[in-house]
Amino acid sequence: MSIISTEKLSHSFHDRHLFNDLHFGMQSGERIALVGINGTGKSTLLKILSGIIQPDQGTVVTERGIRVGYLPQEPDFSNLNSVEDFIYSADNKQQQLIKEYEEVLKNDPSNVERINELTDELTALNVWEYEYAIKTILNRLQIHDFKKEISSLSGGQQKRLALAKLLIDEPDVYILDEPTNHLDIETIEWLEKLLTSGNKTVLLVSHDRYFLDQVCQEIRELDRGKVYQYKGNYANFLEKKAERFQSEVASADKAKNLWRKELEWMRRQPQARGTKSKSRIEAFYDLENKSKGPATNQKLELKIQTSRQGSKILEIENAVKSFDGNEIVSNFSYVFKKGDRIGLAGRNGTGKSTFLNLLTNSISPDHGRIDIGETTIIGYYKQGGLDFTDNQRVIDVVKDIAEHIDMGKDGIITASQLLTLFLFPPEKQFGLVSKLSGGERKRLQLMRILMLNPNFLILDEPSNDLDMDTLNVLEDFLDKFKGVLVLVTHDRYLLDKLTDQLFIFDGSGEIQIYNGNYADFKIEQSEIEASKNQKGSKKDSTPTPVSEVKSKPKISYKEKLELDGLDNLISDLETKINMLTEKLNNTSDHKELSDIATEIDNIKSELDQKTERWLELSELI
Incomplete structure (x- = not known):
């Protein structure tokens, strides 16, 4: 029996039908990934299942007493001031006791009588393990200042705060929209273990393939208003989806041949048809729809010229950078070479963004030097997103860079033609940038950077807000990119596929250079850790058969x-x-x-x- 399900669900968005008579059900303990291109209605379906919005038609049915937890892409903190106001629910007695206990210990430690009273109450309710679990979650998600105003937090901090609250509340159903955005790799790996422990029921939307494979047992694709189910991992989904597409094409070809015969019959019939022929007429129109076959999505094209690169690319010598007395980069040297493909790894706050700002001359080192070669053209895709004004049109944002773009062997094209290649049709080109979705703005930002014909490409979290299809095209482009690539991403699949060297930040200012990708690094770290744990233990001298x-x-x-x-x-x-x-x-x-x-x-x-x-x-x- 389904723990949560829909009945004849229909919904539209801006006069566009997303789905009609949709059935979607989940049983207890299922962990499901929902995939599909941007605009198919994935986030809308999550909001409907969570009760955030009501569908145009149909209902959502949940088992009695079931608590559904929802993590949106952009959390709403209206009517809440501080972090602790959000973390500790007013209607949760255990959380309120923990909150008071922490406050008394911090602000009135001499009040032994009240501390004893709270200790007794916490013990009676068996809350100590719960308190430890709360602290573990908050520490993992780097939430320490409970008095901080929520309005002063960055977008990433707010997303982590919303995730922390959801995990603390331990709902019966976890509905997560891009949960790995703004998390570092270590935290993502911790979240994977948390979601797969116990018998949790999970529905999530994510572009992170390793995360999908680790957490989910099934993938459901939302495509043209229908849901298709695939057991297994993401690679299996791609294989089965290709088989389904070929099957639909074959069925459409058969229907098309039959439709041609029925079309001749339709043309031969007199206008006044008998009742017996009406069913055949209806079948004809049904056959006409089937003969059209599966819809093919227009594909993004990335064909940008790479500028010639000289012998001197970029050199760092004994660079030092500190903030507020803390050394973020400590005496680092490196000479970039042609074909370098470098990934930056480390927890949030360890200095990766500072390092990128040094590379791009956005900030200067306190000591040492950074020299950029004369032929080096840096393209910097920032995590912050696209800068624009409310009255700017899409075409104007592009023309600010250039009205004509050199495509190498493909000649020179106009800004409008390039926008079309990046899946911005004419009606969107003359619309406002503010009306674009998050994924469309990211695509536009990427396009503006590639228009510069860079030969030194810096990408800071490029996978955020991009759908799988666009991400696959970007991967293929970067795989063939002949310039230097510096990549910051929490997506381990991207890091493994596109880099062969790591700069590892541990927060001390020291940057370790590692030859190999992230998977190689993790294996080596595991072996080192195992060796440390086993040091001093009795060795087994018995030969292995x-x-x-x-x-x-x-x-x-x-x-x-x-x-x-x-x-x-x-x-x-x-x-x-x-x-x-x-x-x-x-x-x-x-x-x-x-x-x-x-x-x-x-x-x-x-x-x-x-x-x-x-x-x-x-x-x-």
Whole structure:
């Protein structure tokens, strides 16, 4: 039985029909990805299922008592002031107790009587684990200042705040619209584990293929108002979709041949037809629709000339950059070479954007030098988006760069012709930029940058707001791009496919240069971590039988020993936490309370690390 489903769902947007008589159902424990090109109605369907908007026709049916959590692309924080106002729900007693407990400890630590009362209440409601889970989520999503005004947060911070609240509330159904936007890779990998633990019911829209493959068991495509279901991962979806398309083309060819015969019959019949012929006439018009075959979406064309590149491209020598006394880039040197394809990796806030601003001369280093070659033309695709005024038309934004564009072997074309290649038809070219969707603005921004014919391309999160089809075209273009590519992205698939070298930022100012892509780096890091964990343990000197070598399991013998040891260690840590919690409840001494709470936090942090390692090793079995 479906935990959430629709009945004869129909909806239009700006007088355009998105879907009609749509059926969509989910059962408990299903994890589903919804895909489709921009404009097909994916976000609209998520909003309808979440109860945010009402459909034109039809209903959404949910199992009684089911709580649906919804993460929009652009969260709405109206009528809310601070971060804590949003995080701690007024109608959630547990969350309000945790909020008060944290406030008393911070602002009135000498009020032992109230601390004891709150401690008793938290213990009675068994809230300590819940409090730890809340802190873990907030820390992972880099939310620390609870008193901060929401209006002062950036778009990325607001999206992370909305995601944190959803995860804290633990709904029965998770409906997520682009949940990986504004998250760094480490946080995305943590989110994958969180969503796949337990028996969560998840429906999400995402352009991140690795994320889709890790989280979802099924892909549903929304195409021309219909939903097509595909079991398995994204690669399987592409294969089955191609088979479906070929099948529809073959069916259309058969229908077309039959339609021609029926057309002759229609032309031969007198105007006054009997009742018996009416059914055949209706069948003729139905056949006419079938003969048209599957619709083919117009495809984006990226054919831009790359400027000639000289021997000197860009050189960094002993560059140093600090803000407020914190060294963001520390004594870094590098000479860019022809064909460099470099990915920037590291958590949010570790200095990647500062580094890009140094490369583009937006800011200057405090010490050292950055020299750009005379023939180097930098194209910088910024994460912030396109700058425009409310009265600017699409065609004007392009003509600000050039009215004619050199396409190399394809000759010179006008700005209007280039816009058409980028899927902006004439009616959109003379419309306002402010009326474009987020994905269309990103496409327009990309077009403006490529018009410069750059030979040094910097892309900061290019996959945000782009649909899969546009992203695939961009990948193909970048794969063949002959200039230098510097890529910042949370999309691990893009990073693996398009780069062969990494600059790794750890927040200390040091930038590690790694030869290889992100997948190579993760494998190497896992091996180093495993080696550290196993150091000092007793080595197994027993020779491995040949039969075992031929059928080697996914988990090694040493990893199995480590996994067995983690079971006991995790159990011991949980016992220590329980003992300390009991001790916490039976003391009124303020200093002792503070010491015990600190010790519990430290053990919980260690428990979190060991549990993550246990999950990693368990997945190998």
